[in-house]
Amino acid sequence: MNPMALWKKLTDKYGFPKVCISLMLAIFFIGAFMQKQDVAAMLADSTVRIAMNGILVLAMVPSIVSGTGLNFGLSLGIITGLLAGCIAIELDMRGMSAFLWAVVMSIPLSAIMGYAYGWILNKVKGDEMTVGTYLGFSVVSLMSIGWLLLPFKSPEMIWAIGGAGLRTTIALSGRYAKVLDDLFAIPFFGSKLPTGAVLFFALFCLLMWLFLKSKTGVAMAAAGDNPKFAAASGINVNRQRMIGTVISTVLGGIGMLVYAQSFGFLQLYQAPLMMPFAATAAVLIGGASARKATIAHVVSGTILFQALLTVSLPVINAAMNVGNLSEIIRIIVSNGVILYALTKVGGGH
């Protein structure tokens, strides 16, 4: 088979972004070997990043499947996750129980937030992605005031001088940093593989897979594929979209907590602003579109995207030591992928 035919076959089967990113990743890995970098550490780091971002990416599935498109308003769920994380510290909880309680507390908060979000999305059918993006931006800005005003008292979290309002970055060391990553961690050539976090991600993938096979999940997929068909089959389309949005927001909250425990900090204020974009980029690289997404898209997309980011940084820095070039590459890749995907959606209609 000649190279052009092979290229066409691959891009037809896996989609253009997936093939391109895979190639880039392969080139970076070869580069890393040639530069004699610590490839094992890179792999371990990649695994950490995959596990820490996975659930945020998974949150895209219910929103896409229910027909509201990519959830650019995921920052809403991220904020409720952060809030739950702060409450766990305020209650002076520590370790795994602090993390799990934060997860449990985030669920009702996210559900309420998701319900309000879903209500708005049902009013703006056809423009969910645009409205979601700006709604996310608005709520992030609004919560920037909220973080200052919320009556948290824990000295670990409030500004040291003055004593009112939460800090921009709250360290989780001594609280629940790395509780999942260190759970059943496996040594790997001097690094550690975060078994617990990977298992946690896998558990949620399994739950999502089961949900999509349930009666409600099937109805949701029908509402997303063809709302007219669903309505004619007696399925309440708005309700299915609402369910999809609520689940997506809840997963956003949980995903944020997983991210935070791995990262070791809660980042408030403007930090959640751009997080949905990384998640959308990952699921799109995995081969999803604004109308179709599967667990396989999530897993493969997260692996490719996060591995690329992890590997590209040291390789590019070693090749051309110019400031933050790798960061620029990361922004070009993630925004480029989103742009590409949106051109394929036809404006969300």
Add this chain to the structure above:
Amino acid sequence: MDAGFLLELRNIEKEYFGNRVLKGVTLNVKPGEIHALVGENGAGKSTLMNILFGMPVIYATGGIKGQVVFDGKPVEIKSPKAALDLGIGMVHQEFMLLPGFTITENIKLNREITKHNPISRIMGDSLKSLDVPAMRKDAQKALQTLGMNVDDWLPIAGLPVGYMQFVEIAREIDKENIKLLVFDEPTAVLAESEADKLLDAMKKLAARGIAILFITHRLDEVLAVANSITVLRDGEKVGFMTQEEATIEKIAEMMVGRKIERITTTAKEAADNEEIALSIRNLTVTMPGEMVKNISLDIKKGEVLGLGGLAGQGKIGIANGIMGLYPSTGEVYKGKEKLALNSPRTAIENKLAFVSEDRRGVGLLLDTSIEYNIAMTAMQIRGKFLKSFLGIQAIQMADDKRIRAHALQMIKDLDIRCTGPTQITRRLSGGNQQKVCVARALTMEPEILFVSEPTRGIDIGAKKLVLDLIVKLNRELGMTVVVTSSELGELRSICDRIAIVYEGRIETVLSPLASDLDYGLAMAGKYSTREEAV
């Protein structure tokens, strides 16, 4: 060759992808003549008009055979611009007007009268200013020709529909070289008095020497104004008559023609069964383009009822209204039970099922597998194909094994040609998609099955299969079937009774063996008036 003809179409043939829609049509129009073109939907009228206007769709699909002679010269009309240059004008069924512009501006759009100003003398013609008084004078002249007294500086938005129609016509006759005007069902949207005014205007135009080609379904209008009449049926010219020879009966009979082959030889006994399966009272359905106005109809148990009529008269709206897809008012009783309207769920729960005319829009999940398409509605409403999750009753999971088995059975029973039950329905041919829709309806085990336009967009072989299937469901499973179709022949071949819908009302209910004349009159809305006269 008669040099007196303005337009001669000689033996026009046209194929769309191997489907012959025009089979050698000949049409001659004299200057100053009103020539009516009548025929059922799909008779080839629109294709003929598209040819006359050089619409891109004609030449994108391989062009035509035959000859077009205009004003004594053979011409090839390859673009709408060419048609305009020849002096052929069109009055569209849907208005092509800019609502925010005044009447004059609309009439003169893109043909504005301009004059020089100091800037345009330097910068070129595109900056010339409009000569508004001259434009208004022209517009007034055109409007007066049509016998219309209205301020030409009013905006279009807010004018009565009838006026808009006149503005369209005024725009056409304002073109200096206009020789032939085509009216495509101009009276469809007009009230009776407005329609009369329009017909008067047409006569005036004809008196000025402009030839008019008049397409309509309203036979009395044809008789009132047309000098000559051509009847098309199935892409063939089946008749030509002059005003003197024509009668409504004659036109009606020609339009319908005998083209039925009954699959079942007699109207079935069930037609005499008086048990009512579904009773419709005062049903009004707001479905754009297919309005149903206050219909009452009884559907007998075990019959195949046809709903026929021309496009846009409302036959499609009936099933859509009962199934809750479009807002409706009135009462529908199944047996003694009154069904709530505007709720697809209630309709499905009461064992009604619907195969939509809009197959790709409503009937299918195009990116979902065949098996899930078939099982979806039954699963959601009937609770079929479900199993509990690890014994927890509250969590209902799709039972893939049973879904697969059922889909395989349906694929076999209905002979759905596919690569397997997991193929997505977008990749199937029209006929097989239709079978998937039917399979989904059957999976709900309905007592009453509504099938709309079952053979639309399906090739001839598959058509027969789908119709046979409907008959089989009725005869073997005793299912009550309501078939809505634009193809009268199809209805007459399978139905026990046929209700003809005209302007949102039931014109009459006919036996499939009734005469072509009766059908022609009923479709043209003349059946009841004639009955009264007799």
